[in-house]
Amino acid sequence: MGQIMSKIRFSKKGFGIMEVLVAIAVLGFLLLALIHMQYGNRNSLLRIRARDGANTVAQATIDSLASIGLASVPSDTTITLQRTRTWDGTPGFFRHTMSITYDISVKILDSATYQSSEVSAYDSLKHIYAKNLDVTVSWKFHSSTQSINVAGVIR
Numbered sequence: 046m047g048q049i050m051s052k053i054r055f056s057k058k059g060f061g062i063m064e065v066l067v068a069i070a071v072l073g074f075l076l077l078a079l080i081h082m083q084y085g086n087r088n089s090l091l092r093i094r095a096r097d098g099a100n101t102v103a104q105a106t107i108d109s110l111a112s113i114g115l116a117s118v119p120s121d122t123t124i125t126l127q128r129t130r131t132w133d134g135t136p137g138f139f140r141h142t143m144s145i146t147y148d149i150s151v152k153i154l155d156s157a158t159y160q161s162s163e164v165s166a167y168d169s170l171k172h173i174y175a176k177n178l179d180v181t182v183s184w185k186f187h188s189s190t191q192s193i194n195v196a197g198v199i200r
Contacts, residue, residue: 098130099182103195111199124151152179175200
């Protein structure tokens, strides 16, 4: 037994410099992958919020025109507006404030489809009972311009 114990050598070696460098490189790659994934998630969230916000802005524009009254909305014209929406959120680890400016173009189309004409013995009566709208909402996302079109009718 004494001979066996004398042949066993206890090593007190730690990690070498190469092992430490390899571990740092692996952890660095993992950290870079995590940051890239976080950036991709933030961009996806911003893209989704921008599109949802554009739909909301388009519908709010149609509702606003409907609320001012049919007679106040000029026929065969184009109205241009601009709205900014801001979101506060925490997509991932960091808190972000995301702000998007929307350019809105509202085309009020010919009302002939929604025009009634009744003829009486005294006079012909033409009444416009609805107007057709084509709303285009566009916004900048990174280096490209995104847009949606929403058609609506106000009565």
